[in-house]
Amino acid sequence: MNADRTRYFKFDWITIILFLLLVGFGWLNILSASHTGDTINYFDFSQPYGKQLIFIFLTFGLIIILLGIDAKFYERFSSIIYIVSMLSLVGLFIFGKNVNGATSWYAFGGMTLQPSEFAKTATALAVAKHISDLNTNIKSIKDQIKTFIIITIPALLVLLQNDTGSTIVYGAFFFVLYREGLPKYYLTIGISTVILAVLALKFGAIITSILACILVLTYRFLNKKKISWFQSISIILLSIGLSFGVKFFYQSILKPHQQDRISLWLRLEKDPVKLEQMKKTFAYNLNESEKAISSGGFTGRGFMEGTRTTGKFVPEQHTDYIFSTVGEEWGFLGTSFVVILFVLLLLRILHLAELQKSQFSRVYGYGVASIIFIHFLINIGMVMGLIPTIGIPLPMFSYGGSGLWAFTILIFIFIKLDSNRINEW
Incomplete structure (x- = not known):
């Protein structure tokens, strides 16, 4: 009987602890970013931090259900x-x-x-x-x-x-x-497409097409055995088509606010008056976020002591821009702590995925790590101005029940699948 009980609790507790640390630290920053006034009622369920407490409480019930279901299900x-x-x-x-x-x-x-x-x-x-x-x-x-x-x-x-x-x-x-x-060529095509798209928007379709021709022909003459003339010409024509197609897509398909966000990111706008107007309209959140992060310095201003956070300078700071709260109040040390937690979580999931005896469990584990990585990369990159503004939450950290529960389900299904491997030993 005791052996069965011990067997039941054989889960990867390292992953669980990392998850709980992210959820807990995330709630502290949601509290700081959303509280109003000097007095804080931690159980004020009309406020985001109070609602998030309910979401977290329900999350524990969800975890019990997920771990209680048979892995084969x-x-x-x-x-x-x-x-x-x-x-x-x-x-x-x-x-x-x-x-x-x-x-x-x-x-x-x-x-x-x-x-x-x-x-x-x-x-x-x-x-x-x-x-x-x-x-x-x-x-x-x-x-x-x-x-x-x-x-x-x-x-x-x-x-x-x-x-x-x-x-x-x-x-x-x-x-x-x-x-x-x-096949590796899919990854090569994907990366090349992104690079060509950025270059076409930044420097124009003609310059990008010429550059693509030079690179392809140079590669062709240096690696005659790896690429034929037919392949070279095909790649050049595709590159030219993509370069002009991206410009058309940007100007004719994307909505104005999407164009402006990309324009601000790549510094495409030349008119200083319009550029300033765009900054006030579309880059306000980003500018305030960058100011909040930079003001935190090395150690931060202290928990609930961030002037830009308490002053509500960053709109919706408890959701997509929650990382700016970490930067201002916890400084470089705090942001490093969050990044390290995410990196450790990703590495742990990938490590466990490679240990799986079932291909289903391994593939799913890589899916979990990849989804969390993209969220993490885009959110922090957006908050720091490294990529265009894209509305996407920081996993386990940003305010919201749907996001928290979705990532809980995503991670704990894998923990349950991994428990089969642990219990076999």
């Missing part, structure tokens, strides 16, 4: 979970509530739920199920197309709801596919 019913999740995204077009321009929420009385957050977990399960199928060969074109369809369906549904940030997250699955044997 997640693999066996992964397809059904995926279908239900996709239906929940489709339902938003009929019953969804518009919040900040995105129709991504269901409203239940005074509570809202964002199904796109949970769809990431469902997609990770579906991808793991498909790749681990005995009949699947990720190196074959047919199976690659099937896998891309699984990933593209939720991405398109989320994009149609005007939630660009969540759409970008689905690009994380390319890391998973690359680990499982997806």
Whole structure:
């Protein structure tokens, strides 16, 4: 009997502790960013920090349920979970509530739920199920197309709801596919496309096309055995088409506010009057965030002592810009602590993924790490002005029940899958 009890608690506690540290430290910063007045009622459930306490309390119940379900359930019913999740995204077009321009929420009385957050977990399960199928060969074109369809369906549904940030997250699955044997040229194409797009916007399509021709021809003459003239010409034509296509997409497809965010990031606007207007309209959050982080110095101003945080200079600081609170009040030491926690969590998940005896568990583990990594990279990069402003939360840290529960489900399903490996020893 005692052996069975011990067996039940054999989970990877390192991952669990890292998760709890991020949730706990995140709540402290939500408290600092959202409290009003000198007196704080920690159980004021009308305030974000009070609501987040409820979300955290419910999270513990969710963890117990997730760890109590048999691990085989997640693999066996992964397809059904995926279908239900996709239906929940489709339902938003009929019953969804518009919040900040995105129709991504269901409203239940005074509570809202964002199904796109949970769809990431469902997609990770579906991808793991498909790749681990005995009949699947990720190196074959047919199976690659099937896998891309699984990933593209939720991405398109989320994009149609005007939630660009969540759409970008689905690009994380390319890391998973690359680990499982997806040909390297896909990764090369992806990186090259991003670089060409940025260069075309910054320096123009003609200069970018000329530069691409020079690079391809140089590579052709230096590596005659690796690339033929047909391949060289094909790459050059594709590069030229992409360079001019990006310019068209930027000017004719993107919405004005999206154009302005990219323009500010790449410093494309030449008119000083319009540039200043754009900064006031679209870069206010970013400017205030950067000021808050830089004012924290090495050790920070102290918990709830940040003048820019308490003065509410950064709008919605308890959500997407929560990292600026860490920078101002905890300084370089605090931001380093948060980054280290995330890096340790990612490395731990990847380490456990490689130890899995089941391909399903390994693929899912890589999916978990990739999704968290993309969120972490984009959010902190956005707050520090390294990438364009994209509305995306910091996992386990930003305010919100949907995000917290979604990442809880994402991580603890993997912890449950990993427990099978632990309990076999």
